[in-house]
Amino acid sequence: MAKIPLGCEPVVGSLTPSKKREYRVTNRLQEGKRPLYAVVFNFIDSRYFNVFATVGGNQVTVYQCLEGGVVAVLQSYVDEDKDESFYTVSWACNTDGTPFVVAGGINGIIRVVDASNEKIYKSFVGHGDSINEIRTQPLKPSLVVSASKDESVRLWNVQTGICILIFAGAGGHRNEVLSVDFHPSDIYRIASCGMDNTVKIWSMKEFWTYVEIIYMDRSSFKVPTKYVQFPVFIASVHSNYVDCNRWLGDFILSKSVDNEIVLWEPKMKEQSPGEGTVDILQKYPVPECDIWFIKFSYDFHYNAAAIGNMDMDKVRKIYVWELQSSPQFLLQGYLMLNPNLQLDKLQCHLTGVPYLAAVKMAQYGGGMQYHPLKLVFNGNFYHSSISGL
DSSP, X not given: OOOOOTTOOOEEOOSSBOSSOOOEEEEEOOOOSSOOOEEEEOOSOGGGTTEEEEEETTEEEEEEEOGGGOEEEEEEEEOSOTTOOEEEEEEEEOXXXXXXXXXXXXXXXXXXXXXXXXXXXXXXXXXXXOXXXXXXXXXXXXXXXXXXXXXXXXXXXXXXXXXXEEEOSTTSOSSOEEEEEEOSSOTTEEEEEETTSOXXXXXXXXXXXXXXXXHHOOSOOOOOOEEEOOOSEEEOOOSSOEEEEEEETTEEEEEESSSEEEEEEEEEOTTSTBOEEEEEEEEEEOTTOOSSOOOOEEOTTSSEEEEEOOOSSSEEEEEEEESSOSSOOEEEXXXXXXXXXXXXXXXXXXXXXXXXXXXXXXXXXXXXXXXXXXXXXXXXXXXXXXXOO
């Protein structure tokens, strides 16, 4: 755990919600009888700002938000392996702008779906265990990074199918990697976290010429995968599993199973890679959020962060925090549920466009029912999912 000097205690947000924004459920759809683990809008291409994808079981589904609150199914892909269970999904594209849906899960295989031509484009095999998260490089959206239970993080080129870099080894994670994220402006950096209670910052600068060659070359020649064994910074901000981390400029927001999200600044020592100090700046309380694999997300403009919980009462809650204020204030959301429903974990993802999708898992007697929701609050929108891990 990072030590906090006396007099430098972080600001802790209040759980009293602001009245600045209110939102309501406007649409409900039933997709199928399985847990849905992820839902994500297409931030990569503004042409598809109102399109989102969900994953659950062995299926990937693409939706579009239409006028009047209507949500339409555009495409649905079913993996040939009935035992596949997708945990994560991300949007990417090749160099000519063709939109790809990239999904991975329990089998450790990454499926790249060409959403324009409605077919599987490539399948990536390399991870030795399940894939917990896939993220896309916002500045070069043909690059994606995957975090796996096999204790590694891998960088892929979705167009060529090449695994360019593997972040693992002597200085790597010592347990399952649960989350990974690209720095929004420093193209060389990523942050990862996992069950070893650490957040690690990695640099690709030394390998970037190699990454660029593969990124620009459209040939299918074989090239060796490079290993990055040592991170440039290791932080022990939490004392338990760290299941989500996201860059906020040069700061990092990370979440463990201790009912809070922590905003902190990594201060690296240029002369001593891997070493440095941590300044904890703010804390965002999230009650009843003490189990792992509940992730948070930002809107497109980094103005707000949203996270769900697994409160034991009959109303599961979505907490929406204002990120650009200090002290921070809370915009709190509720999913009003039937008293007979039993739910597992609620996950959230914010989007900056005027559409939102959400999914929830509810139990009726012996069967399960799952409903995508559209939630709206004064022009800022988020989507969320409840998972059944």
